[in-house]
Amino acid sequence: MKEVSDNDLDREIRAHLALETEERIENGVTADEARYAALRAFGNVTRVKEVCYEMRRLTALDHIVQDLRFALRQLQKAPTFAIAAILTLAIGLGVNTSAFTLIYALALRPLPVKDPDRVVSVFQTFYGQFNRQVSGNIHQLSYPEYLEYRDRNQSFQALAAFAEADVSLAGGHTEAGHALLASCNYFDALGVTITLGRALLADECKTPGTAPVAVLSHGFWQRRFGADPAIIGKNIVLNQHALTIIGVAERAFGGTGLRVPDLWVPITMQPMLRPNLPESLQANSSWLNVIGRLKPRLSAAQARADLSRIAQQIDAKYPGRQTVVSVDQGAHLNGPEVRRKGLPLAAAVLGLVGLVLLMACCNVMNLLLARAAARQQEFGLRLAMGAGRARLVQQLLTEGCVIALLGGAVGLLLASWLPQILLAAVSDGGLQLNLKPDLRVFGYGVALSGVSVVVFGLVPALSSTQVDLLSLIKDEATVLGKQIRGSKLRRHLITAQVAGTLLLLVMAALLIRGVWHAQRVDPGFATHDVLSISIDLPQQGYSAQRARAFYRDVGARLRALPGVEAVSVAASLPLAGRHLTSVALEPTSSPAADMLPVHFNVVSAEYFRTLGIKLIEGRSFSADESVSVAPTPAVVSASMARSFWGPGQAVGARFRSTKTTYQVVGVAEDVRNLDLSQRDGPFFYAAASPDELSGAKVLVRASGRTATVAAVVPGVIRGLDGNLLIRVERLEDHIAQLLQPSRAAALLSVLLGLFGVLLASIGVYGVVNYSVSLRKREIGIRMALGALPRDIVTLVVQQGAMPVIIGFIIGGLLAAAASRVISGMLFGLSPLDPMSYTAAAAFLCAAAMLAMYAPTRRAVRLEPTETLRLR
Amino acid sequence: MKRRTGSALLPGTLDLLVLRTLLFGPVHGHGIAKHIQRTSEDVLQVEHGSLYPALQRLERNGWIGSKWEGDERGREMKFYRLTASGRKQLAFEESRWRQLARAMARMLRPV
Numbered sequence: 001m002k003e004v005s006d007n008d009l010d011r012e013i014r015a016h017l018a019l020e021t022e023e024r025i026e027n028g029v030t031a032d033e034a035r036y037a038a039l040r041a042f043g044n045v046t047r048v049k050e051v052c053y054e055m056r057r058l059t060a061l062d063h064i065v066q067d068l069r070f071a072l073r074q075l076q077k078a079p080t081f082a083i084a085a086i087l088t089l090a091i092g093l094g095v096n097t098s099a100f101t102l103i104y105a106l107a108l109r110p111l112p113v114k115d116p117d118r119v120v121s122v123f124q125t126f127y128g129q130f131n132r133q134v135s136g137n138i139h140q141l142s143y144p145e146y147l148e149y150r151d152r153n154q155s156f157q158a159l160a161a162f163a164e165a166d167v168s169l170a171g172g173h174t175e176a177g178h179a180l181l182a183s184c185n186y187f188d189a190l191g192v193t194i195t196l197g198r199a200l201l202a203d204e205c206k207t208p209g210t211a212p213v214a215v216l217s218h219g220f221w222q223r224r225f226g227a228d229p230a231i232i233g234k235n236i237v238l239n240q241h242a243l244t245i246i247g248v249a250e251r252a253f254g255g256t257g258l259r260v261p262d263l264w265v266p267i268t269m270q271p272m273l274r275p276n277l278p279e280s281l282q283a284n285s286s287w288l289n290v291i292g293r294l295k296p297r298l299s300a301a302q303a304r305a306d307l308s309r310i311a312q313q314i315d316a317k318y319p320g321r322q323t324v325v326s327v328d329q330g331a332h333l334n335g336p337e338v339r340r341k342g343l344p345l346a347a348a349v350l351g352l353v354g355l356v357l358l359m360a361c362c363n364v365m366n367l368l369l370a371r372a373a374a375r376q377q378e379f380g381l382r383l384a385m386g387a388g389r390a391r392l393v394q395q396l397l398t399e400g401c402v403i404a405l406l407g408g409a410v411g412l413l414l415a416s417w418l419p420q421i422l423l424a425a426v427s428d429g430g431l432q433l434n435l436k437p438d439l440r441v442f443g444y445g446v447a448l449s450g451v452s453v454v455v456f457g458l459v460p461a462l463s464s465t466q467v468d469l470l471s472l473i474k475d476e477a478t479v480l481g482k483q484i485r486g487s488k489l490r491r492h493l494i495t496a497q498v499a500g501t502l503l504l505l506v507m508a509a510l511l512i513r514g515v516w517h518a519q520r521v522d523p524g525f526a527t528h529d530v531l532s533i534s535i536d537l538p539q540q541g542y543s544a545q546r547a548r549a550f551y552r553d554v555g556a557r558l559r560a561l562p563g564v565e566a567v568s569v570a571a572s573l574p575l576a577g578r579h580l581t582s583v584a585l586e587p588t589s590s591p592a593a594d595m596l597p598v599h600f601n602v603v604s605a606e607y608f609r610t611l612g613i614k615l616i617e618g619r620s621f622s623a624d625e626s627v628s629v630a631p632t633p634a635v636v637s638a639s640m641a642r643s644f645w646g647p648g649q650a651v652g653a654r655f656r657s658t659k660t661t662y663q664v665v666g667v668a669e670d671v672r673n674l675d676l677s678q679r680d681g682p683f684f685y686a687a688a689s690p691d692e693l694s695g696a697k698v699l700v701r702a703s704g705r706t707a708t709v710a711a712v713v714p715g716v717i718r719g720l721d722g723n724l725l726i727r728v729e730r731l732e733d734h735i736a737q738l739l740q741p742s743r744a745a746a747l748l749s750v751l752l753g754l755f756g757v758l759l760a761s762i763g764v765y766g767v768v769n770y771s772v773s774l775r776k777r778e779i780g781i782r783m784a785l786g787a788l789p790r791d792i793v794t795l796v797v798q799q800g801a802m803p804v805i806i807g808f809i810i811g812g813l814l815a816a817a818a819s820r821v822i823s824g825m826l827f828g829l830s831p832l833d834p835m836s837y838t839a840a841a842a843f844l845c846a847a848a849m850l851a852m853y854a855p856t857r858r859a860v861r862l863e864p865t866e867t868l869r870l871r
Numbered sequence: 872m873k874r875r876t877g878s879a880l881l882p883g884t885l886d887l888l889v890l891r892t893l894l895f896g897p898v899h900g901h902g903i904a905k906h907i908q909r910t911s912e913d914v915l916q917v918e919h920g921s922l923y924p925a926l927q928r929l930e931r932n933g934w935i936g937s938k939w940e941g942d943e944r945g946r947e948m949k950f951y952r953l954t955a956s957g958r959k960q961l962a963f964e965e966s967r968w969r970q971l972a973r974a975m976a977r978m979l980r981p982v
Contacts, residue, residue, distance in 0.1 A: 009923065012949045016901045016919065019946065043920035051924045055931075 067398035089407030092360025094414030114191030119330035129320035133285035155303035158189035159292035170237040197247030220262035365456035372464030400457025408449035498807025501756035505840035506815035511746035514826035524671025525611035563705035571602035586654035618666030640682035677828025768800040899948035
């Protein structure tokens, strides 16, 4: 395209005027008059030049600036529209960015160390036949494996290992502490600065149990020691072992796990700090997380090949086992297990919040379409004046971008505090995560805004600029043609919104009903009048023998308290832990056959009385039997008695597990030990055996007086040993905690669902309202011809109802498909629970009705004479 | 206010008129103005100045091209001529105009 310069135009105009003047002179006018007439015929010369100049000046950039200004003006002109669109989008974007922030903080955010890009985690996955102890997850490494990898690899500057340990901190009052058992190169490998004192030395990890030293975290140093600058060299007592404090880590370093540790201790102190894992330093046992810093210019894949070579050599010692090593970018949550379980969960969460954003976009699109319809005249005029369609689309998109930008800004604001609240709601404050939005979170928000613009901006911009001069002039045709087509699109949007909202609401209803169901279900044992007491005997170094004596003394003292009816000990609390073994009937015909998996618990004599579990046959064990009688007395569940021996045959029968032989002394009714959603299958209670009792819980029954008893229990127990860490809670509260994840999920989906309802209502209102204004004339004519208000209501509602009904059907089907995913959180409630579907549908239906009410009323109250005069 | 004897142009029609004028060969701005006036028997009055922004816009759209040349009396004038896409545009606008005119005619038919 050739550009015209100012000079060119000047010359052209001068030539034009000269020619015109000349012609007029030839017609016999005087020169002066001719010149004057020529100028008059031309019009305002300066103005023409200005217009041409303006036209040339407006380059692409000018267009953008001009469009921006225009867009802002347009939004100012319609503040309600602007606020509705921006807020809708802000919530949609805010919720999404919040979800991303949480997932990012958990699994993606680089560790708070120097050069986090070079830090990787190492895990193993076993295939084939293998035998492995697991305390943590199976993908973790054993200490011997770690040593092999550390000493023989060629890819890492340093390879460090760590494991968490819950410890008891003595001094003043005993409190629970969180220690990290770390290999002595831990701080060097991560590049963490020790601000006070020194880091661990390699020598301190040589011989197990010989280096009682600790490095404190900055937070713990401040909290527990008031940031004492002379702390180095002082002692701290952990699990009855005195450790010397040698350093304080820098403030920024919050550890490599999800929880910020209080202190780091050499890994070789494991026997003292994590005594419930005997021989871990030698055993073939999964318990260590391993992270390492790669050598420069080496990739994770190269390191993986290197470690795989070593893994093959280790496998040689375990015939039949194949180890696959994985090396991944280091993050707070990591490892194959997290990936397997976490990815679908993250995808589900992002999918749900994405649905909300999509609905928000639908709404904004709806608003834009309605507005575009109202601006058809303007567009038509501008097209007629010679504006290109691309130009109009560009301008409408600019408006969309402004909305998205403002919405995104408010959304990011929302995302800067919403994750904290969600985290607090989900985790009870036990989790500390860095939720500060960084460049990636910011980028995610911006990218999402960009995607939204395309979703909600492009369609209205394209569809509403298809105006032509002809239909603009023939106004009536517009109503019957183009705009109806636009409103079809809007009705599809409503269908999508209603479907999405119903999906969210059904999820919410199911989760609420699930939690409610779980709270009301009778587990079969008393929870209200029972206290559970945890005591940190293993951490305090109690041997099984001492623990047994201790529990006997505790039992005696607690029984003496007023209001206490029964006291017992159990290896784990019902619903809170599982022990699985394989048993066979004794005597058996075939030795190896018929080993059946059965869950069990190890309990003391008064357990059944404490929890109010009825014995149907036989008796419980006596206090003496709990010590060591062979065969070990056991009480079996009615279900086990029935399926193993048949009615009335159980008492006196024997069965054996891999280690122990049991004799049935009684049959207890079936309760819910394993799962709130159903009664246990075969289950048995074994009389307490000495080596299983040091980590046991004490259960106390005190009908109606749990509060007073709970208050004195710690004092009574400390009378036996003043260093113990004691936690007392009602069994009921303990079980309520098990519902926490479901409750959090319910809360989240209720929030999302309500937001969806709001969006869908606005959408329905918009569409119905708009169709009423479009059909004013028609409604007027109908009324003039004698239609009753009822007919008009039918007419209006029909139009609004159709997309809603289709949305209901689609949403219901989607919910039925998607609810299977959460069936694990429903405590036995069917994912197709009719109540939940009905309630969700009814709620949404009511909201849709409400949204249709105002426009319908407006339609009914139209004055026929007025509408007919409308043009 | 002085009343004009001719009618003002409808919006959008100026483009059509300019393109139509150029159908018979290159013409300069002044010639276009004169031609419109003459062929419409002075019914359509074009303010000469308003022609230039229109010409500039048409050129931008690629519908016309321009070149400085001497006219029959040797004056340097800027001549405009129709491009291929201008020809297409003309056909399009013409048909639309016919449609509109037919519609208007039907509307204004004596009852």
